[in-house]
Amino acid sequence: METVAARARVSRxxxxxxxxxxxxxxxxxxxxxxxxxxxxxxxxxxxxxxxxTRSTNxxxxxxxxPRQGGDRLTAAxxxxxxxxxxxxxxxxxxxxxxxAESHRRIVQHVEARLADGxxxxxxxxxxxxxxxxxxxxxxxxxxxxxxxxxxVPYVDVDxxxxxxxxxxxxxxxxxxxxxxxxxxxxxxxxQDRLAGHRAALRRAGRQPLLAPAELTRGxxxxxxxxxLGDEPALDAVFAATDELALGALQAxxxxxxRVPEDLAVVGFGDVDAASAVVPGLTTVRVPVxxxxxxxxRLLLSRLEGRHTESxxxxxxxxxxxxx
Amino acid sequence: METVAARARVSRxxxxxxxxxxxxxxxxxxxxxxxxxxxxxxxxxxxxxxxxTRSTNxxxxxxxxPRQGGDRLTAAxxxxxxxxxxxxxxxxxxxxxxxAESHRRIVQHVEARLADGxxxxxxxxxxxxxxxxxxxxxxxxxxxxxxxxxxVPYVDVDxxxxxxxxxxxxxxxxxxxxxxxxxxxxxxxxQDRLAGHRAALRRAGRQPLLAPAELTRGxxxxxxxxxLGDEPALDAVFAATDELALGALQAxxxxxxRVPEDLAVVGFGDVDAASAVVPGLTTVRVPVxxxxxxxxRLLLSRLEGRHTESxxxxxxxxxxxxx
DNA sequence: CTGTTAGCGCATTCAG
DNA sequence: CTGAATGCGCTAACAG
Numbered sequence: 001m002e003t004v005a006a007r008a009r010v011s012r013x014x015x016x017x018x019x020x021x022x023x024x025x026x027x028x029x030x031x032x033x034x035x036x037x038x039x040x041x042x043x044x045x046x047x048x049x050x051x052x053t054r055s056t057n058x059x060x061x062x063x064x065x066p067r068q069g070g071d072r073l074t075a076a077x078x079x080x081x082x083x084x085x086x087x088x089x090x091x092x093x094x095x096x097x098x099x100a101e102s103h104r105r106i107v108q109h110v111e112a113r114l115a116d117g118x119x120x121x122x123x124x125x126x127x128x129x130x131x132x133x134x135x136x137x138x139x140x141x142x143x144x145x146x147x148x149x150x151x152v153p154y155v156d157v158d159x160x161x162x163x164x165x166x167x168x169x170x171x172x173x174x175x176x177x178x179x180x181x182x183x184x185x186x187x188x189x190x191q192d193r194l195a196g197h198r199a200a201l202r203r204a205g206r207q208p209l210l211a212p213a214e215l216t217r218g219x220x221x222x223x224x225x226x227x228l229g230d231e232p233a234l235d236a237v238f239a240a241t242d243e244l245a246l247g248a249l250q251a252x253x254x255x256x257x258r259v260p261e262d263l264a265v266v267g268f269g270d271v272d273a274a275s276a277v278v279p280g281l282t283t284v285r286v287p288v289x290x291x292x293x294x295x296x297r298l299l300l301s302r303l304e305g306r307h308t309e310s311x312x313x314x315x316x317x318x319x320x321x322x323x
Numbered sequence: 324m325e326t327v328a329a330r331a332r333v334s335r336x337x338x339x340x341x342x343x344x345x346x347x348x349x350x351x352x353x354x355x356x357x358x359x360x361x362x363x364x365x366x367x368x369x370x371x372x373x374x375x376t377r378s379t380n381x382x383x384x385x386x387x388x389p390r391q392g393g394d395r396l397t398a399a400x401x402x403x404x405x406x407x408x409x410x411x412x413x414x415x416x417x418x419x420x421x422x423a424e425s426h427r428r429i430v431q432h433v434e435a436r437l438a439d440g441x442x443x444x445x446x447x448x449x450x451x452x453x454x455x456x457x458x459x460x461x462x463x464x465x466x467x468x469x470x471x472x473x474x475v476p477y478v479d480v481d482x483x484x485x486x487x488x489x490x491x492x493x494x495x496x497x498x499x500x501x502x503x504x505x506x507x508x509x510x511x512x513x514q515d516r517l518a519g520h521r522a523a524l525r526r527a528g529r530q531p532l533l534a535p536a537e538l539t540r541g542x543x544x545x546x547x548x549x550x551l552g553d554e555p556a557l558d559a560v561f562a563a564t565d566e567l568a569l570g571a572l573q574a575x576x577x578x579x580x581r582v583p584e585d586l587a588v589v590g591f592g593d594v595d596a597a598s599a600v601v602p603g604l605t606t607v608r609v610p611v612x613x614x615x616x617x618x619x620r621l622l623l624s625r626l627e628g629r630h631t632e633s634x635x636x637x638x639x640x641x642x643x644x645x646x
Numbered sequence: 647c648t649g650t651t652a653g654c655g656c657a658t659t660c661a662g
Numbered sequence: 663c664t665g666a667a668t669g670c671g672c673t674a675a676c677a678g
Contacts, residue, residue, distance in 0.1 A: 001655065002655090011664070012665090012666095013658080017664090025663075026664090029663085044656075045655050048670090049655080049657075051655080051656075051657095051671065052655085052658080053656085053670090056370065063402065071398035075397040078417065079386065079397075082417050086418070086428075091416055093415065094415040095405070095409070112368065246599045253601070272596050273600070324672070325671085335673095337649080340648085348648085368671050370671080373654095374656090375653080375671085375672055376674095
C-alpha cells in the first residue's frame with residue numbers, strides 16, 4: 001500500500017479510500033491510484049483489514065453429516081451457496097458440525113466474529129446449535145424447518161403438499177386401500193409427509209394404514225411386506241422416500257404383485273434411481289437446486305439487513321409407470 | 324490478551340507462548356495462564372495473528388462444477404477434507420472455479436497467502452489452474468489424474484484396473500463378443516477405462532468394438548443400439564459409467580435381448596441405481612470415501628512438508644445379476 | 647524461563 | 663478533498 005501511495009504521489013489514507021470505494025476522492029486522483037494499483041498488482045491484506053474493521057467479510061457454511069437429504073442436496077448447497085455469496089464478495093468458511101466439540105468450535109468462531117453470517121444445514125435430529133448461534137446476533141439461516149419453532153428463518157420444500165398430491169393421485173387412480181411406508185418421525189420432513197398423506201385420506205374419507213421404517217431399501221421392503229400381510233386388499237403404497245419406495249417395489253416383486261396393476265407405488269424425492277428402475281417410479285420431485293439457491297439468497301438478504309421470511313418451495317408429482 | 328496477562332500476573336508475551344503451546348513456559352505459570360484464559364473466555368483473534376505470522380492457517384477447497392464424478396464424490400470430498408483438515412486445526416475456505424474470473428480470484432487468493440494449501444477438484448476438461456497455483460509455491464493436491472503430466476500430486480482410482488477386471492469377468496463368463504460404450508475421451512478417467520478394456524481384450528486375443536457416447540443414459544442406450552446393429556453376435560457390453568450401463572439395459576430391453584442370458588452388461592461406478600434396477604447391475608465399485616480421505620491426508624502431508632506421492636486407489640468388481 | 651520492544655497492513659480519526 | 667498520526671491484537675526477536 002505504501003508503494004502504491006508513493007507511486008500515485010498520495011498518502012496511504014487516500015489509497016485506502018480508493019480501495020474502499022469512498023466517494024470523497026477527486027476522480028483524477030482516483031484514476032492515478034487505480035493505475036498504480038494495477039501496475040503494482042497490489043492486493044489488500046485481508047488480515048490487516050479485518051483486524052482493524054473487526055469484521056471478516058466471511059460467512060460460515062456449517063454442514064451436519066450425515067443427513068437424510070443426501071449427497072445431491074449437500075452438493076447443491078455447497079455449490080450454490082458458494083456461488084451466490086462469492087458473487088457478493090463474501091468468503092465462505094466450511095465447518096463440520098458432527099461432534100459436541102465441533103459445536104463449541106463453531107460457536108466460538110461466530111462469537112469471535114470470524115463469520116458475519118451462518119448457513120446451517122442442521123442435523124436431522126434435534127439440536128440447539130441454530131439457537132445458540134442466533135443468540136450471538138449474527139444472521140443465521142437454516143436448511144429445513146427446525147423441529148422446534150424458532151425465529152431463525154429457513155428454506156424448506158413443501159413436504160406436506162407433496163405427500164398430499166401423491167396420495168390424491170393414488171386415490172384419483174381408483175386405488176381403494178392405500179398404505180404408507182413412513183420414515184422415522186423424529187425427522188420433521190417425515191412428520192410433514194405423514195401429515196399431508198393423512199390430510200388427503202381424511203378428505204377422501206379413508207383410514208390411514210401405516211408401517212414405520214428406517215430410511216433404507218431393506219426396511220422399505222420389510223414395511224411393505226408387513227402392509228401386504230396386514231391388509232391383503234392393499235392396492236397402493238405411498239413411501240416417504242424413494243429409497244423406501246425402491247424397497248416397496250422389491251417387496252411387491254417378491255410377493256408376486258404386479259406394479260402398477262396389482263399395486264401402485266409412489267415415492268418421494270425423485271432420485272436418479274427413480275427413473276432408472278422398471279417400472280419407472282412415480283414420485284414427488286424436490287427442487288434441490290432451487291432450495292440451495294433460496295438458502296443462499298436468504299442469507300444474503302439477512303446480511304444486507306433486509307427483512308426476511310422463511311421460504312417453502314413447491315414440490316411436484318412426477319408420474320411414471322409405477323402408479 | 325492484555326486482561327488475561329494481567330489476571331495471570333504475567334506479560335502478554337507469556338500468554339502468547341501458552342496459547343501457542345510453546346514448551347518454554349514453567350508448568351505452574353502455564354496453569355495460571357490457562358485458568359485465566361478459561362475464566363475470561365478469551366479467544367485469540369485470528370486476524371491479528373495471521374497479520375503478524377503472514378499465514379492464515381487456512382486451506383482452500385476449490386470446487387469445479389459440474390463434474391462427472393457427481394454429487395456423491397463432491398459430498399464426500401467436502402465432508403472428509405473438512406473433517407481431516409479441521410482436525411489438524413486448519414480453516415477451510417470454499418471457492419468455486421467455474422469462470423475465468425473465478426480462476427483469477429483463486430490465484431490472487433493464494434498469492435496473497437490467504438491459503439497455505441489448496442485441494443483442487445479440477446474441471447473435467449483440461450485447465451491450467453493446478454499449474455498456476457502450484458507455481459505460487461503453496462502445496463496443491465488434485466482429485467483425479469490430470470490430463471497433462473504434472474508434478475502436482477493427485478488422488479485417483481484405478482480406472483484401468485477396474486475396466487480390465489470388468490472385461491476379464493465378461494470373457495471368463497464365456498462371452499465371445501464384448502462391446503464397449505465409451506464416454507468422452509477428453510476425460511482422463513474415460514481414457515484409462517478404455518485402456519484397461521483394450522488390455523484385457525488384447526490378452527484374450529479379441530478385437531475391440533467401441534461406441535462413443537456422452538455421459539447420459541439416453542446416449543448410452545443409443546450407443547448400445549448401435550453396437551447391437553453393427554454386431555448381431557454381440558453378447559456383452561461394458562459401459563464406461565453406470566449411467567451409460569443403465570442406458571444399455573434399457574436398449575437391451577427394447578431390443579428384446581434378455582439380460583444376462585442374451586447380453587451381459589457391466590457398468591462402472593456402483594451408483595445407487597446400480598443395485599436398485601432389475602436385474603442388478605454388475606459394476607466396478609469406486610471407493611469414494613477413501614478417495615476423499617486420501618485427498619485430505621495428502622494435503623496434510625504436504626503441509627507438514629513431508630514428501631508425498633500421488634495415490635491410486637484400487638477398484639473392485641461387484642458382480643450382480645446383469646452379467 | 648520471562649518481560650520489553652517493535653512492528654505486521656490497514657482504516658480512521660483529526661487537522662489542514 | 664487530502665495527509666499525518668494512531669492503534670486494531672498479536673508474534674518475534676532480543677535482553678535479561
